Amino acid sequence: MPPPRDTSPSAYQEVFVTELRARRDMAGLSRNRLAAALGCTPQWLAKVETFEKPPSEGLADDLDTYFQTGGLFRRLWEKHQEARKRGLIPSAVRPLVDAEKRANQINIYEPLLVTGLMQTENYARFVFSSGTRVDRTEELVAIRMERQVIFTKPDPPWLFLLIREAVIRDIKPEFQVEQCKRLLDIMNHPRVSVQIVPADAAVFQESGFQLLSFEKASDVAYVDGASGYGQILTEPSDVRRLAVVFDVIRSVALPATASESLIRTVMEDT
Known part of the structure; x- marks a missing residue:
């Protein structure tokens, strides 16, 4: 049975995951290598990429630092949080x-x-x-x-x-x-x-x-x-x-x- 997917990810979460996958692929990084560089587990990263878990504030900041994205992931995370709260x-x-x-x-x-x-x-x-x-x-x-x-x-x-x-x-x-x-x-x-x-x-x-x-x-x-x-x-x-x-x-x-x-x-x- 495939792992459960978040049935209502916000549009900002969708973009967050899309950007994460795209930048990891462009850098030629496996999940294991990126996880090691970020100081997290590949299992955690996989759950974020497959919508089992929402991204965290720390992950957003770490991705911005690693990929030098000028706060892109942080802004997407903040917008996702706002959308999630509004949805509640x-x-x-x-x-x-x-x-x-x-x-x-x-x-x-x-x-x-x-x-x-x-x-x-x-x-x-x-x-x-x-x-x-x-x-x-x-x-x-x-x-x-x-x-x-x-x-x-x-x-x-x-x-x-x-x-x-x-x-x-x-x-x-x-x-x-x-x-x-x-x-x-x-x-x-x-x-x-x-x-x-x-x-x-x-x-x-x-x-x-x-x-x-x-x-x-x-x-x-x-x-x-x-x-x-x-x-x-x-x-x-x-x-x-x-x-x-x-x-x-x-x-x-x-x-x-x-x-x-x-x-x-x-x-x-x-």
Whole structure:
């Protein structure tokens, strides 16, 4: 039986392997000789060339050094990594991830989970490990953490979060202190506002949603869906309707100071 081939190599991985084979052939090198020169095993090189294994960062750098390719393999590896990460994100969520990077204001209503932009690694790991892609948990956690770098940009977006009280109280005890501390820390950010929607508030919006505004583009909305099957809304009337829903929910939310006190109480009572 032939060895299993990666069923979804990126286009950049295909080019990486093509260049590797071509340059090895032009140099008249067997796999054994090239592997010896690079300090790896011929078995490892064979797995890369037959798509059993993806290329590594170290291999890319070693190939650039050996063949004097001016960073070609490194650039292909970086593009492959970007494509692979993007492929792990559900297709319906990709527009949201792209929009987050360009937005100057993000309004989020969360009825079920701590929003991804504020999750700790442990909380995110628990969320992904209970899903349908357990084998990709660590990669998905890394992607989620990378999305949070928007807060460290020189000009970060304004972020207004409305989150139901039950979400805070229902965090598993082993994550509760860490996750509550994360929320309290981010509430100190000058462009972040977190308000708790109390348990007795008459709010029956069944799904979470986000509103994203941009400097030079029309506002859009994202509505959550099961298993990543959410959708981006661009029709102005739809976006305005959700903006009204957000304002209605905000009208019954606790003020920021009271929300901070509630989160702190939950954390200290754990």
